[in-house]
Amino acid sequence: MENTKREHPPFFKSVRNYFREYCTYSSIHGFRYFGEKRTYFERGWWFIVFAVTLAGCAIAIREVYKKWITSPVIVSFATRETPIYSIPFPAVTICPEAKTKQDLYNHTHILRKFMNDTALDEREQKLYNYMSLICNPPEFIFPISDNSASGEDTFDEDFFKELHNISYINPFLSCSYMGNNRDCSHSFKPIITDEGICFTFNMLDRSEIYKDNTVQFRDYLTMDDLTYENWSMSNGYSPNSGVYPYPRRALLAGAKNSLNVHLLTQKSDIDHTCKHSLQGFRVLLHTPMRIPRPSVQYFWVPINQVVLGAIQPVMINSSESVGMYNPKRRECYFPKEKELKFFKIYTSLNCKLECLTNFTLHQCGCVNFYMPRDNSTSICGNGKSRCMKKAEQLLQMGDLRKKIELSENKSTNGNNTKNKEFYRDLLDCDCMPLCNDLSYDVEISQNDWDWLDALRSLSPNGTLSFKEDDYHLSSLTLFFKSSQFITSQRHELYGPTDFLANFGGLLGLFTGFSILSLMEAIYFLTVRLCCNSRLYGYWAGPDT
The missing domain is CATH 2.60.470.10 (Acid-sensing ion channels like domains)
Structure with missing residues (x-):
């Protein structure tokens, strides 16, 4: 008996048939309606419904992600009292x-x-x-x-x-x-x-x-x-x-x-x-x-x-x-995360005092008598009183100055911009509180x-x-x-597990999507294609 080569449907028809087969077996809600041989109106209606639902899901996930990025840490009261x-x-x-x-x-x-x-x-x-x-x-x-x-x-x-x-x-x-x-x-x-x-x-x-x-x-x-x-x-x-x-x-x-x-x-x-x-x-x-x-x-x-x-x-x-979070995100430091020049122990107020010391030294060439210093630093005399007072006022306004400059439309020349950046760095004490x-x-x-x-x-x-x-x-x-x-x-407001639960919960609520749904898609794109070729000699499987 003479062997004849089996003819397969055109490629695009095979893709359509294979997609219909996936839609039939998929656990994602609404997908099986895309594969049915129904009128264009019905399939279009389901496509719109699915697209709107998916868009709502994406917006909700985006808000959860934004909250996780901007406020990963939350402060609440302890469940037990602490003895003095x-x-x-x-x-x-x-x-x-x-x-x-x-x-x-x-x-x-x-x-x-x-x-x-x-x-x-x-x-x-x-x-x-x-x-x-x-x-x-x-x-x-x-x-x-x-x-x-x-x-x-x-x-x-x-x-x-x-x-x-x-x-x-x-x-x-x-x-x-x-x-x-x-x-x-x-x-x-x-x-x-x-x-x-x-x-x-x-x-x-x-x-x-x-x-x-x-x-x-x-x-x-x-x-x-x-x-x-x-x-x-x-x-x-x-x-x-x-x-x-x-x-x-x-x-x-x-x-x-x-x-x-x-x-x-x-x-x-x-x-x-x-x-x-x-x-x-x-x-x-x-x-x-x-x-x-x-x-x-x-x-x-x-x-x-x-x-x-x-x-x-x-x-x-x-x-x-x-x-686990960056100090900028949690807005606090653990003791070993920030090193000070004069103090062994970091606290926010010790950091601010050292920052004032450094800024006064830069502005006046000396420091006030109560500030920490090394042997190479001079004590400011009463002739520098105004300079020290002005330096402290500039430093106190540093955070507010930065916020105002960020909100202003910067249309200054290069020299002024460079000068502003220099002072911004000098005024940025980064003295966040202890965790x-x-x-x-x-x-x-x-x-x-x-x-x-x-x-x-x-x-x-x-x-x-x-x-x-x-x-x-x-x-x-x-x-x-x-x-x-x-x-x-x-x-933590959201840990990795919490974020995954929120992410998966929203997908499940809007679309019925789960890890098994993801594995189904991977299966149809990889394992099933290979097994169809071995069983039926064609990646799309038997003609149906």
Whole structure:
């Protein structure tokens, strides 16, 4: 019998038949109507319905994807409360408004000499130049021109020695913590801030905060060999930290378990022209590794008043899955992700202080006395006061400036554009918050304190052992408001599995598409073609 070669349908007809076969077996909703031998109107109607449905599905998937790209992280409240003993008691920085010992430096006396056109001697001129960085007399009361004193562009290390000699006023009469009396000089250590010499409680040692290249002065901010090996911002206290670790923690809430300090102000040291006419103490609560700036954020403890502060911690934790995202997308840093030049530990506020330091150095060629620096950097003198103030204002407006420039229509020449880009990079501190962060809110209540009558009533003969006109006394009590608090948690809005579930759910809702539907399409394009050739000698299979 003579073998005859089998004739196959034309190619396009085979493709049509094969497509109809796929439509018959496909699990995608509506596809089988495309393969039926029905009128063009019916098939056209189903094509329109399918196209509209597919378009709606694509729009919904696009919105989900956009949300995943722009906001991959969500912040919510934790399901369990956190006990206060798992976090440190806040570092407390106290700054007296009486800045100098009046018998060594009287700012009012110097200003009166200016107003009377009386010349200053050499030491008075030097101390005035030094204190001009701390004292800011109201210009509407004492309008002093720039030529009233010869300003210096830079100061040497003698600035800190003189500042210590004339400003070191220990204001503490008594201290107690958790109901136990403490040595104030052991608990509160001197620290140099933008308000001059202040005193801080429960901060880390400077060797734990600053890198070795940072210049230090005397024994300021040294915590008597107390280290924080048993605590970190990310992991909290270690299991073997014990009941009384460092930084100190409050085991219980309430005023009986507080930090209480009595603060003395010697009346003879009050100077109403150095800072403001208000007298008392600036107080700032912060985390133990953060360098405080009491001129920016503080609350007030007036003289002859009792101030109670109920502390409420504000804490946010981040899940490990958040670390998979780029810091720009999650809008936070983990401690090891950003390196600072002067600080060992990254915090948003330490980063901003370092950024201000770098920008001030660029603008003025020196840095302010409270800023971190190395041996090659000079301290700005009072002749650079305006430059330092302008640099800080420019930096504070940096983020707003960038946003405004992005929204403006840029039609500047090349030089201006290059200059803008340079300043944009310089002003971009990139000081995002920590992914695991802690701060402290405080609710303040205060009342007048007639402490003189109280002391008289406690004395045997109703008299005082000192002149009642010599001192003012203030009291500060700080305690946790409750034994537990609610933390916030930063976690993924959509993980890979969640995004896949949303993606697949929308496809299934609109079209009935699934992984098996995808495998069907792959099967018809690959495996079935090969098997048809082997079984029937033709890729399209038997003629049907």
